[in-house]
Amino acid sequence: MDVWVYNTQSLHRPARFSETWQVSEIRYIEYGTRLEIMTLNLAATYDETKVDELRNDFPVLSRLVHGVPLVYLDNAATTQKPLAVIEAMDQYYRSYNSNIHRGVHTLSEEATAAYEDARRRIAQFINAPSEKQIVFTRNATEAINLVAYTWGRANLGPGDEVLITEMEHHGNIVPWQILRDQIGFTLRYIPITEEGRLDLSQLDDLLTERTKILSFVHVSNVLGTINPVAQLTAAARAVGALVMLDASQSVPHMPVDVQALDVDFLVFSGHKMCGPTGIGVLYGKREILEAMPPFMGGGDMIREVKMSGSRWNTLPYKFEAGTPAIAEGIGLGAAVDYLNAVGMDWIWQHEHALAAYAHEQIAQIEGIRILGPGPEERAGLVSFTLDGIHPHDISAILDQSGIAIRAGHHCAQPIHTHYDIAASARASFYLYNTKEEVDKLTAALEKAVEIFLI
Ligand code: C6P
Secondary structure (H helix, E strand, O other), X not given: OOOXXXXXXXXXXXXXXXXXXXXXXEEEEEEOOEEEEEEEEOHHHOOOOHHHHHHOOOHHHHOEEOOEEOEEOEOOOOOOOOHHHHHHHHHHHHHHOOOOOOOOOHHHHHHHHHHHXXXXXXXXXXXXXXXXXXXXXXXXXXXXXXXXXXXXXXXXXXXXXXXXXXXXXXXXXXXXXXXXXXXXXXXXXXXXXXXXXXXXXXXXHHOOOOEEEEEEEOEOOOOOEEOOHHHHHHHXXXXXXXXXXXXXXXXXOOOOOHHHHOOOEEEEEHHHOOOOOOOEEEEEOHHHHHHOOOOOOOOOOEEEEEOOEEEEOOOXXXXXXXXXXXXXXXXXXXXXXXXXXXXXXXXXXXXXXXXXXXXXXXXXXXXXXXXXXXXXXXXXXXXXXXXXXXXXXXXXXXXXXXXXXEEEOOOOHHHHHHOOOOOEEEEEOOOOOOHHHHHHHHHHHHHHHHHHHO
């Protein structure tokens, strides 16, 4: 089933949903005159008990921290790895470790095949038209930097504008600031509302013919807000701007279809989706990637090198200089297989249910302030502050109960500045978290409040 949602102003075409979904309810949440978010009630197909068996796939979940079972709620920072991923990487090192794209010997051919096969499966995972449009990077940050330094340097100059938002991770702010300081375009920000959504009331002033690229986060790593990609993409197209989507917190958690979203670039990190660190992805539209100059120079990215100059390799290798993260690419391929086997629709429903439950439970705690939109409209994470307790203290107290959350500015300082706070605490969920773990979180937070109020 391909779900299309229309309103009078723009076409909304969310990621293509799995044909196995039984949609029992479609809800539209509107603000202003615009349709922003679509919620599907998929309770009919959601089997909560599946989580018990999935937990066995993650060896680290059986460890104790301070003598009690680990409750890992720092998944927006990085997720745990299933045995399938650990074993795929182990297998590479044990049985066919070799450099790729170079050797004409069995090990090198096996490694090349495994690495390129992983790229193909990753392309399928986000429905990219071709694996040639999947550029491996170290992480999402490097992918954004790649676009800024190659496309940006070639296409931006004084008088041009780059539009980002106030809810970006530093990875989608700082590369643009560095480039702006070097070449002199204007960097503008879509502000956020008190509820933690993008304030689109001034969009027509911010997004103009001067805007060359709109680069924004799909799901905020602090607010949990799911941004209206289709609406923003349509608005960018109308002024001839390109669109880059930071999908670091969406690709791991919900079905994402780059063709349905119709963005020009999309980036994500392997380590936030059961894969290893050291591997990330830049997806790009083919003609745009073809026209871009290379990022770094060296081996593998060239077709021919003469002392007078060089010619570049074809996509995606033009952007992949030097020996790549081979085991990590293979590991990310295994992670994608794992996520497919679990089912991205199930993962989304599970996290959505957990985040809504957590929101409801912790909202009762004295002195708590939850950042971001209400439970129905958010992805699987909850950031908050507690009156009189520094987020680092909250995290340290929770750690005593084996609970891992993140505290700090989460590399999104402008959001914290907006709310006039230095830091927040954040619980972020993934496919292996349970309602019981949310109960442990709530109980530990209540205890923290008790300790600090005495
Ligand atoms: N956010 C968090 O705890 P890297 O570090 O390149 O893998 O991912 C960067 C990044 C980019 N965009 C978003 C929306 C992100 O959430 C992140 C990483 C982690 O929230 C680490 S700061």
